[in-house]
Amino acid sequence: MSEANSRPNRLIHEKSPYLLQHAYNPVDWYPWGDEAFEKSKAENKLVLLSIGYSTCHWCHVMEKESFMNPNIAELMNHNFVCIKLDREERPDLDKIYLTAVSALIGSAGWPLNVFLTPELKPFYGGTYFPPVAQSGMLSWTDLLKLISAAWNDPSKKKKLLSSGQELSRIITNHLSWSSSHGPIDTNLLDNALNNFSTRFDRKLGGFSPAPKFPSPSIQNFLYAYYFYAKNSVQKDESGDTALEMANVTLRAMATGGIYDQLGGGFHRYSTDAKWHVPHFEKMLYDNAQLLKNYLDAFLITRDTFFEKVVRETADYVLRDMTHPDGGFYSAEDADSIPPDSGENGGHKKKIEGAFYVWEQREIRAVLGPEPGEIFSYHYGVQPQGNVEYDPHGDFIGKNILFAAHSLDETADKFSRSKNDIAQMLKESKIKLLQARADRPRPHLDDKILTSWNGLMISALSRAYQVLEDERYLTAARNAAKFIQKNLYSSETKLLYRRWRKGERKIVGMASDYAFLIQGLIDLYEADFDPGWLEWALELMDEQIALFYDTKNGGFFMTRKGHDKKIDLRVKEDTDSVTPSAGSVAVLNALRLARFADSGKYSTVVEQTLESVLSRINSQPDSAPELLVALIISRLKPVEVVIDGDRNGEDTRSMLRTVNSFFIPGKAVILVDNTIRSRLARQLPFVSSVKRIDNKTTAYVCMGKSCKPPVTDPEKVKNLLN
Amino acid sequence: MSDNPVKIYSLSTCSHCKSTKKFLSDCTVMYDFVDVDLLEGEERKAILEDVKKFNPKCSFPTIIIGDKVIVGFKENEMREALGL
Numbered sequence: 001m002s003e004a005n006s007r008p009n010r011l012i013h014e015k016s017p018y019l020l021q022h023a024y025n026p027v028d029w030y031p032w033g034d035e036a037f038e039k040s041k042a043e044n045k046l047v048l049l050s051i052g053y054s055t056c057h058w059c060h061v062m063e064k065e066s067f068m069n070p071n072i073a074e075l076m077n078h079n080f081v082c083i084k085l086d087r088e089e090r091p092d093l094d095k096i097y098l099t100a101v102s103a104l105i106g107s108a109g110w111p112l113n114v115f116l117t118p119e120l121k122p123f124y125g126g127t128y129f130p131p132v133a134q135s136g137m138l139s140w141t142d143l144l145k146l147i148s149a150a151w152n153d154p155s156k157k158k159k160l161l162s163s164g165q166e167l168s169r170i171i172t173n174h175l176s177w178s179s180s181h182g183p184i185d186t187n188l189l190d191n192a193l194n195n196f197s198t199r200f201d202r203k204l205g206g207f208s209p210a211p212k213f214p215s216p217s218i219q220n221f222l223y224a225y226y227f228y229a230k231n232s233v234q235k236d237e238s239g240d241t242a243l244e245m246a247n248v249t250l251r252a253m254a255t256g257g258i259y260d261q262l263g264g265g266f267h268r269y270s271t272d273a274k275w276h277v278p279h280f281e282k283m284l285y286d287n288a289q290l291l292k293n294y295l296d297a298f299l300i301t302r303d304t305f306f307e308k309v310v311r312e313t314a315d316y317v318l319r320d321m322t323h324p325d326g327g328f329y330s331a332e333d334a335d336s337i338p339p340d341s342g343e344n345g346g347h348k349k350k351i352e353g354a355f356y357v358w359e360q361r362e363i364r365a366v367l368g369p370e371p372g373e374i375f376s377y378h379y380g381v382q383p384q385g386n387v388e389y390d391p392h393g394d395f396i397g398k399n400i401l402f403a404a405h406s407l408d409e410t411a412d413k414f415s416r417s418k419n420d421i422a423q424m425l426k427e428s429k430i431k432l433l434q435a436r437a438d439r440p441r442p443h444l445d446d447k448i449l450t451s452w453n454g455l456m457i458s459a460l461s462r463a464y465q466v467l468e469d470e471r472y473l474t475a476a477r478n479a480a481k482f483i484q485k486n487l488y489s490s491e492t493k494l495l496y497r498r499w500r501k502g503e504r505k506i507v508g509m510a511s512d513y514a515f516l517i518q519g520l521i522d523l524y525e526a527d528f529d530p531g532w533l534e535w536a537l538e539l540m541d542e543q544i545a546l547f548y549d550t551k552n553g554g555f556f557m558t559r560k561g562h563d564k565k566i567d568l569r570v571k572e573d574t575d576s577v578t579p580s581a582g583s584v585a586v587l588n589a590l591r592l593a594r595f596a597d598s599g600k601y602s603t604v605v606e607q608t609l610e611s612v613l614s615r616i617n618s619q620p621d622s623a624p625e626l627l628v629a630l631i632i633s634r635l636k637p638v639e640v641v642i643d644g645d646r647n648g649e650d651t652r653s654m655l656r657t658v659n660s661f662f663i664p665g666k667a668v669i670l671v672d673n674t675i676r677s678r679l680a681r682q683l684p685f686v687s688s689v690k691r692i693d694n695k696t697t698a699y700v701c702m703g704k705s706c707k708p709p710v711t712d713p714e715k716v717k718n719l720l721n
Numbered sequence: 722m723s724d725n726p727v728k729i730y731s732l733s734t735c736s737h738c739k740s741t742k743k744f745l746s747d748c749t750v751m752y753d754f755v756d757v758d759l760l761e762g763e764e765r766k767a768i769l770e771d772v773k774k775f776n777p778k779c780s781f782p783t784i785i786i787g788d789k790v791i792v793g794f795k796e797n798e799m800r801e802a803l804g805l
Contacts, residue, residue, distance in 0.1 A: 705793030
């Protein structure tokens with residue numbers, strides 16, 4: 001982080017921003033690899049594996065307090081071989097050691113510090129440790145001393161080795177399950193809905209007490225469930241319940257401080273129950289998934305509130321998170337140097353949220369008295385600051401903006417017209433955003449990850465389909481081209497996971513394949529370039545060949561031989577902050593079958609649904625994304641084939657109609673003479689599709705039966721209703 | 722296998738109609754079919770009326786196997802109706 005040690009350690013040769021943050025620590029860090037393993041064996045030393053990510057607040061805290069401390073570093077270097085790992089580069093290892101620590105102490109998070117035998121078997125670990133003992137909390141120094149003493153005591157060492165073996169056995173069984181599977185519980189979807197209803201915070205939205213996470217997969221399930229209920233008999237009420245829970249949650253988040261009211265985009269999570277005080281980092285994957293949530297909410301409700309959030313968030317991604325050559329950066333940090341630190345004697349300590357928070361006097365200074373007062377009322381700004389929950393004292397006198405009052409309330413309060421107020425707030429936001437741009441920015445994690453880019457390609461492609469803003473399509477397309485050029489080899493068909501500063505590294509994992517394929521399907525449905533579809537189909541074959549568990553169903557995170565030190569191939573059965581690769585792969589397979597006229601994925605779909613869902617029968621809310629796949633597999637498939645000039649206004653108008661419907665899993669195909677024969681390779685029937693009376697013509701099929709073709713968008717509307 | 726006559730009302734352009742015809746051919750089942758979109762005028766009108774009697778939604782393929790009506794390319798239902 002800071003350059004206290006003048007000589008860098010080995011991490012200086014890495015490209016991961018997280019590893020580079022530790023390159024000047026006095027700790028003699030190694031990256032994950034042979035050099036470290038050999039040293040541990042040769043010197044018979046334990047391995048200390050420390051895992052985190054570059055925008056992780058508590059990772060920074062522990063780094064400053066302990067890893068920058070020369071005495072602690074000495075203790076670490078003398079007794080351990082210390083390895084730093086970026087979880088975003090190696091989610092497979094993260095999953096294994098996170099599970100180990102959870103099994104040991106009942107919970108886990110980051111920074112994740114795990115002690116391993118030289119055979120890399122974990123035997124103890126934890127998350128953040130203070131440098132000196134705090135009430136009831138073991139200090140990092142004491143822990144290091146205890147563990148090295150145990151390792152140097154023959155009888156304790158024996159115990160420690162055997163507990164490492166035992167724990168490895170437990171986590172292997174847990175993570176690489178091979179249980180035979182039974183039928184899916186017929187009430188699974190309703191049970192899941194009930195679980196979410198029980199968890200739902202009716203007043204404030206969200207599905208847990210504080211801290212509250214944005215949970216995009218849950219909203220995704222609720223919208224799909226709503227559609228499912230509306231289209232089956234006798235389930236209308238539960239559909240409304242689902243819709244209500246999702247809408248309330250999305251509204252609460254977008255009016256809260258977890259949403260960047262000035263710049264768009266969502267912060268990581270809220271530390272309080274009312275979504276006001278977030279951890280300020282912004283992650284690409286959250287914003288991609290939430291973009292799609294808000295788009296679905298807009299399609300279902302037609303409420304422009306949701307549309308506005310989509311536009312602001314997409315604009316944020318285009319403005320701040322896009323590489324000049326295409327592709328999206330990973331994350332922005334929570335901490336930054338406060339803007340006024342220069343005046344206060346050059347105090348340069350980074351503070352959480354400093355880039356985003358305001359004192360009321362700053363707002364007045366930028367906007368002037370009257371607009372300043374109106375803005376303050378609308379966004380809940382107080383002269384003494386508005387942060388009630390401030391455990392670390394970072395926000396004294398500061399305001400985290402949130403939509404404290406509606407436009408109506410603000411107009412009433414100042415006896416102005418709504419239009420006046422809206423216009424004034426809009427101008428104020430622009431001015432404050434400009435002023436904010438002069439502040440020191442938080443650190444940008446500028447590595448480009450295939451999986452997360454896949455999520456954003458999907459989100460922006462869908463935003464373009466609905467809102468027709470060409471910039472979104474261009475950004476999605478450029479990102480797909482960037483990955484094709486920099487993270488993929490068409491000769492070897494090898495997909496890579498991470499690119500940074502000209503270097504691609506780490507072969508793709510199942511999530512890289514699954515999320516990219518999803519992005520490519522949505523991109524195809526945005527610009528109808530069959531190249532994206534062909535690439536998606538090719539990647540799908542690769543993903544099944546490399547990651548599918550043909551015996552038991554489900555997808556392994558890694559391919560065979562991914563890491564020669566780790567035999568365990570983890571299979572995820574739950575969705576986390578990103579969905580599991582298997583959940584998305586099933587969704588992709590269901591969709592691609594419609595584009596390839598193919599039944600070849602049906603085994604993968606059925607076996608994965610059955611094997612995972614029968615495992616989670618008692619906690620059906622743990623894999624909401626897979627439940628979306630289950631819903632789509634049960635819905636009548638909707639396919640729309642349009643024969644028309646891709647740039648013609650008739651075609652645009654037909655597409656606008658089709659894309660104005662919320663229909664989970666629908667497939668849209670555009671045929672014109674330039675691509676007819678190319679498309680026919682996958683979909684033989686398109687060679688016989690034609691235009692009627694030389695007009696753009698739509699062929700609508702539902703539930704494997706088709707309606708006579710129509711040329712009027714109004715008729716398409718009736719068919720899809 | 723039953724000897725029920727099989728009749729398909731289809732569209733020349735519809736993917737699931739093609740799949741249905743292919744499925745029946747692969748099973749060496751004889752069938753009659755009419756591509757409704759290729760008909761014109763009165764003849765088309767009359768056939769559409771027929772389809773609506775079997776399937777008020779008038780979607781394709783509508784498959785008649787004996788006294789069973791199947792709408793859409795549904796392999797399992799067809800197998801059952803055909804006794805395959």
